[in-house]
Amino acid sequence: MTTDVTSRAQEAYDALVAQGMKLDLTRGKPSAAQLDLSVAMLGxxxxxxxxxxxxxxxxxxxxxxxxxxxxxxxxxxxxxxxxxxxxxxxxxxxxxxxxxxxxxxxxxxxxxxxxxxxxxxxxxxxxxxxxxxxxxxxxxxxxxxxxxxxxxxxxxxxxxxxxxxxxxxxxxxxxxxxxxxxxxxxxxxxxxxxxxxxxxxxxxxxxxxxxxxxxxxxxxxxxxxxxxxxxxxxxxxxxxxxxxxxxxxxxxxxxxxxxxxxxxxxxxxxxxxxxxxxxxxxxxxxxxxxxxDAAGVAAHMEKHRALIAPKFAALEKVLTENFADTPGVSWSTPKGGYFVTLTVPEGRATRIVQLAKEAGISLTPAGATHPGGDDPADSIIRLAPTFPPLDEVEKAMAGVAVCVHLALAEAS
Ligand code: PLP
The missing domain is CATH 3.40.640.10 (Type I PLP-dependent aspartate aminotransferase-like (Major domain))
Structure with a gap:
């Protein structure tokens, strides 16, 4: 049974690697479309x-x-x-x-x-x-x-x-x-x-x-x-x-x-x-x-929200579809900001980030969220969905899910 699960996860991962992706969920940067909202400022x-x-x-x-x-x-x-x-x-x-x-x-x-x-x-x-x-x-x-x-x-x-x-x-x-x-x-x-x-x-x-x-x-x-x-x-x-x-x-x-x-x-x-x-x-x-005025700031932020909320929703959807019932896997559903924290079973974060990297998906290094780059439980992964276009966020997250499945199967 476990072997079946592992080989299925491995097959999915091999298919992911074969796609030769190049996607990046590392840094909390605004996308080009967000920066375009302020282009009038340049005048x-x-x-x-x-x-x-x-x-x-x-x-x-x-x-x-x-x-x-x-x-x-x-x-x-x-x-x-x-x-x-x-x-x-x-x-x-x-x-x-x-x-x-x-x-x-x-x-x-x-x-x-x-x-x-x-x-x-x-x-x-x-x-x-x-x-x-x-x-x-x-x-x-x-x-x-x-x-x-x-x-x-x-x-x-x-x-x-x-x-x-x-x-x-x-x-x-x-x-x-x-x-x-x-x-x-x-x-x-x-x-x-x-x-x-x-x-x-x-x-x-x-x-x-x-x-x-x-x-x-x-x-x-x-x-x-x-x-x-x-x-x-x-x-x-x-x-x-x-x-x-x-x-x-x-x-x-x-x-x-x-x-x-x-x-x-x-x-x-x-x-x-x-x-x-x-x-x-x-x-x-x-x-x-x-x-x-301050109301102008709030109105401007609504435009940002329209661009980035769908990216957070895409991320949430993939995580819910894949891991709603998976013990040890949980994630934050922020009401604002730029990041989602994915928590995985102890000792698995580094492996997931490595698998993602080998599949062409860059994630923030595991441990970056802790002093000295050392998360003692090796269980926290920071996801930053704002920068890539929505379709790339969807693709990258589907890939991340494949990596998490494989890393969990390897440890079971
Ligand atoms: N503080 C926090 C919590 C951040 O997440 C960031 C950027 O990601 C910064 C500060 C950087 O801000 P600034 O561009 O004003 O230096």
Missing amino acids: LPGERYKAADGTDTRNYQGLQGLTELREIFAPVLQVPVEQLIAFGNSSLELMHDTLVHALLSPLPGAERRWVDEEKVVFLAPVPGYDRHFAVCDRLGIELLAVPMTSEGPDMDVVERLVAADPSIKGIWCVPKYANPDGVVYSDEVTRRLASMPTAASDFRIMWDNAYAVHHLTDEAVEVADVLALAAEAGHADRPFVFGSTSKITLAGAGVAFLGASPANVKWWLALTGKRTIGPDKVNHLRHALFFG
Whole structure:
């Protein structure tokens, strides 16, 4: 019986390999059709260069970024306008720079610079975003994995760790439609993060709200206002909020944002003023004119949804048809964001990714969702369906299903 199943799975796999596919579900990138939605931006701001407040965007000045763009994104990111910075084209860059600044100059509330600490540790809820982990690796910040739940990081574990160990200086959070499992933080998790006692006086939450308006359903899911909750709890300086238009307008030419307490903003701008005279305000104006207001952002995101929701539906369909009753196989059904997490029986993820590769289907390496690229259970695979056209997503997922069947049959 088992042999039959294995040989059938092997036959299906051989047929898949024979198709000589070349498909890619690795990175969370917008498709060309999504980028086309913002192509009109390339003609903006045209000959116009004066902002609403009279700023000549062509010139130096304005380290904090253009006010009229900050006004549009303040409600989107739940940050008061005066506490929001609009900057370059990448929020990852802002996260990186913020940690470099904290290493080299004491944060508000810090006793010393982080380079002068014996060690600096960040909590990494897993599965998580590989580039967050890479920033820490690069800067010598150790990562300590903590488990995710369906409502955010396991707060019992987080609270215990941060209360006991002053070397734990921060936590990575993707609060809405998390990369990679689509989890949305509950209000209770956010409240606990904002108010928990920490042994480090300079503990920070890296609140990477990368998918704030990236809904896949009619429900515009909201998360709690972390800055307000932290201020209420007496920890105003704890959160750094990040976001960008990378997956709203143009992934290589958008605008990134940082929001924080007045003290953090002052600290950040003073240090950043040493590395640049200011950001690209022409791009800020381009974005402000393109959107008009926050409702303009929401309307634009509806167009993205129309393009990518069918891809997520295709992925869901293949997984349901193949694995609805398969023990140990489950997947996330995100209400937004860019990713689906496929969970397979322990020890099988690497094999599936390898089988897919040999069949011409690129998947994110197994383990990428964990610090050091090591998923101890070897059971998590991140799927990113936005970039390829719909028919390719369908083909790639049918192929992934064949690989999962074979990897499971091999282990039975
Ligand atoms: N944060 C998360 C959670 C992401 O998934 C990504 C991109 O995939 C980024 C940040 C990168 O953002 P940016 O293009 O603004 O650097």
